[in-house]
Amino acid sequence: MSKPEQIDLGLGLLDHQLVDSEGRRCGNVDDLELEGLQEGKPRVSAILVGPPVWRGRGRLGRLAAFIARGETVRVPWEEVDEVAAAVQLKKTARELRLGRGDDRARKWVEWIPGS
Amino acid sequence: MSKFLQLALGILAAIGGFVDIGDLVFNVVAGATFQYQLLWVVVIGVVGIIVYSEMCGRVAAVSKRPVFDAIRERLGFGVGLGALISSEIVNLMTLAAEVGGMALALQLLSGLPYRVLIVVGIVALAIAIWVLPFEWIERVFGYGGLCLLVFAVAAIKLHPDWGHVANGFVPQMHASEPLVFAYFVVGLLGAAMTPYEVYFYSSGVVEDGWTPKDLGMNKVNSMVGYGLGGFLSFSLMIAAGALFYPLGIEPQFIGTVAMGAQVPLGTIGLLLALIGILFAVGGAAIDTCFSGAYNLAQFFGWEWGKSRRPRDASRFTLAWGVLLALALLVIMTGIDPVMLTEYAVIFSVVALPLTYIPILLVANDSSYMGRYSNGRLANVFGLIYLVVILVVAITAIPLMILTHQGQG
Numbered sequence: 001m002s003k004p005e006q007i008d009l010g011l012g013l014l015d016h017q018l019v020d021s022e023g024r025r026c027g028n029v030d031d032l033e034l035e036g037l038q039e040g041k042p043r044v045s046a047i048l049v050g051p052p053v054w055r056g057r058g059r060l061g062r063l064a065a066f067i068a069r070g071e072t073v074r075v076p077w078e079e080v081d082e083v084a085a086a087v088q089l090k091k092t093a094r095e096l097r098l099g100r101g102d103d104r105a106r107k108w109v110e111w112i113p114g115s
Numbered sequence: 116m117s118k119f120l121q122l123a124l125g126i127l128a129a130i131g132g133f134v135d136i137g138d139l140v141f142n143v144v145a146g147a148t149f150q151y152q153l154l155w156v157v158v159i160g161v162v163g164i165i166v167y168s169e170m171c172g173r174v175a176a177v178s179k180r181p182v183f184d185a186i187r188e189r190l191g192f193g194v195g196l197g198a199l200i201s202s203e204i205v206n207l208m209t210l211a212a213e214v215g216g217m218a219l220a221l222q223l224l225s226g227l228p229y230r231v232l233i234v235v236g237i238v239a240l241a242i243a244i245w246v247l248p249f250e251w252i253e254r255v256f257g258y259g260g261l262c263l264l265v266f267a268v269a270a271i272k273l274h275p276d277w278g279h280v281a282n283g284f285v286p287q288m289h290a291s292e293p294l295v296f297a298y299f300v301v302g303l304l305g306a307a308m309t310p311y312e313v314y315f316y317s318s319g320v321v322e323d324g325w326t327p328k329d330l331g332m333n334k335v336n337s338m339v340g341y342g343l344g345g346f347l348s349f350s351l352m353i354a355a356g357a358l359f360y361p362l363g364i365e366p367q368f369i370g371t372v373a374m375g376a377q378v379p380l381g382t383i384g385l386l387l388a389l390i391g392i393l394f395a396v397g398g399a400a401i402d403t404c405f406s407g408a409y410n411l412a413q414f415f416g417w418e419w420g421k422s423r424r425p426r427d428a429s430r431f432t433l434a435w436g437v438l439l440a441l442a443l444l445v446i447m448t449g450i451d452p453v454m455l456t457e458y459a460v461i462f463s464v465v466a467l468p469l470t471y472i473p474i475l476l477v478a479n480d481s482s483y484m485g486r487y488s489n490g491r492l493a494n495v496f497g498l499i500y501l502v503v504i505l506v507v508a509i510t511a512i513p514l515m516i517l518t519h520q521g522q523g
Contacts, residue, residue, distance in 0.1 A: 011188065011189075011480075012482060014188075014191075015187045015188045015191065015192060015195070016184075016188060017180070017184055017413075017416055018416060024418055024427075025412075025416060025417065025418045025419065026416070026418070027415075027416040027417075028187065028414075028415065028416030030192070049416075054192060057191065057192035057193055058191065058192060058193020058194070058196075059193060060192075060193045060194075060196040060197055061192045061193050061196065064196060084178075085178035085179060085180045085184075085483055086179065086180070099417075099418065101417065101430055102417060102418050102427075102428070102429050102430050103429075105429035105430045105433055106426050106429045108429065108433055109425050109426050109429045109432050109433065110426045110429075112245075112425070114245065114246070114425075115424065115425040115426045115432075
């Protein structure tokens with residue numbers, strides 16, 4: 001496991017691509033869950049993914065959250081394998097309940113020959 | 116296949132793929148209106164697209180992150196979403212215009228009704244996208260687009276005053292019609308530096324699985340491919356300047372553009388011009404269609420890519436399908452493709468900074484790029500062009516309104 005010693009959460013983690021253990025792209029880091037702010041020892045406890053989270057991401061984000069459907073998926077920080085340009089996860093998207101939009105949309109595509 | 120052959124094939128495809136309907140319209144109308152006086156702008160535009168495509172290609176090869184990932188990471192969700200929406204609108208307008216251009220070229224070749232040919236064009240594009248592997252899409256349309264070289268022959272055959280042509284490469288303003296001239300400067304820069312080119316190029320680098328080992332290829336591809344693509348732009352403008360300017364003709368139809376080759380070279384010139392236009396705008400239609408789907412998928416983190424099976428990248432697949440269908444609806448209304456092109460280019464200019472600033476920032480980020488981050492040369496050029504881009508972005512719409520789209 002390699003997580004950088006120092007990271008700018010805003011630039012180096014937020015809004016980055018999530019990639020599962022099989023190399024599948026399965027969402028972006030829409031928001032972060034922080035713990036221990038009161039104790040003065042803040043740590044990232046989870047990555048949050050999904051339209052409801054966009055509500056906290058500016059005016060357009062609130063609008064997008066209002067239009068888009070879907071629920072929040074919480075990926076515990078322990079499931080993160082590596083943070084580079086993309087965020088590599090330890091498990092598959094299915095196990096983490098990520099990328100389900102692609103699973104749902106599959107039925108619209110898989111009837112076409114050669115899909 | 117030998118490395119050299121592969122490189123040569125890639126470059127040929129890049130040359131043929133450079134010109135799209137925006138370049139056709141703006142170069143030809145600029146030549147007809149100001150003869151050779153705007154050639155210098157093409158040089159500036161081509162160097163700009165070389166600088167930024169090299170940069171985004173390098174970012175994509177090193178970090179596997181295409182442009183729209185960078186846009187969201189650097190601008191955040193809210194502003195990034197704004198960039199996404201504006202880029203989708205411009206992409207759709209451009210796509211519809213390219214499809215209209217295809218249908219017009221097909222109409223001149225076949226004589227069949229325009230609206231029937233729109234449908235034929237869309238179906239042909241959908242089949243090509245579905246059936247052909249990524250690199251063959253680039254090649255088929257790129258090589259077909261090379262027929263546009265007929266305009267280089269035409270330009271020579273039309274015996275332009277080469278002294279005047281050479282003088283056109285010196286930056287200048289026009290004394291009596293400065294605003295119309297400035298409008299064309301902005302339009303030509305926009306046509307050369309269209310953002311969908313960098314979306315498509317960087318995503319293609321990721322699709323092809325390039326690594327830092329391919330950075331030399333990236334450099335050559337963007338310099339030679341876009342550089343020689345610019346040569347096609349010169350040819351179009353010089354041919355139009357030699358033929359239409361003295362006659363006072365302002366080309367408003369794709370057919371008039373093809374006349375630039377027909378008058379000096381006869382029927383064979385006309386045929387090559389129309390086939391070249393057909394493939395060039397057809398290829399650009401696929402590029403814009405894919406760019407739209409790439410951007411959407413990258414912004415929302417979906418699986419994407421032509422190299423994935425359609426069922427594995429299902430939302431991406433639906434996205435390009437829906438974009439094609441929307442383009443069909445837009446162009447079927449009977450809207451004039453040339454006018455639509457002008458609007459698309461000018462609107463894309465306004466959104467340029469939202470695309471190019473994040474590229475410059477990411478290419479400078481060593482946590483992202485390691486030892487491959489921007490050198491001094493790339494940064495000097497990057498910053499100069501950032502200023503250019505900001506100036507044209509601010510002036511584009513006012514100039515369009517003040518000059519009634521270059522009508523004076």
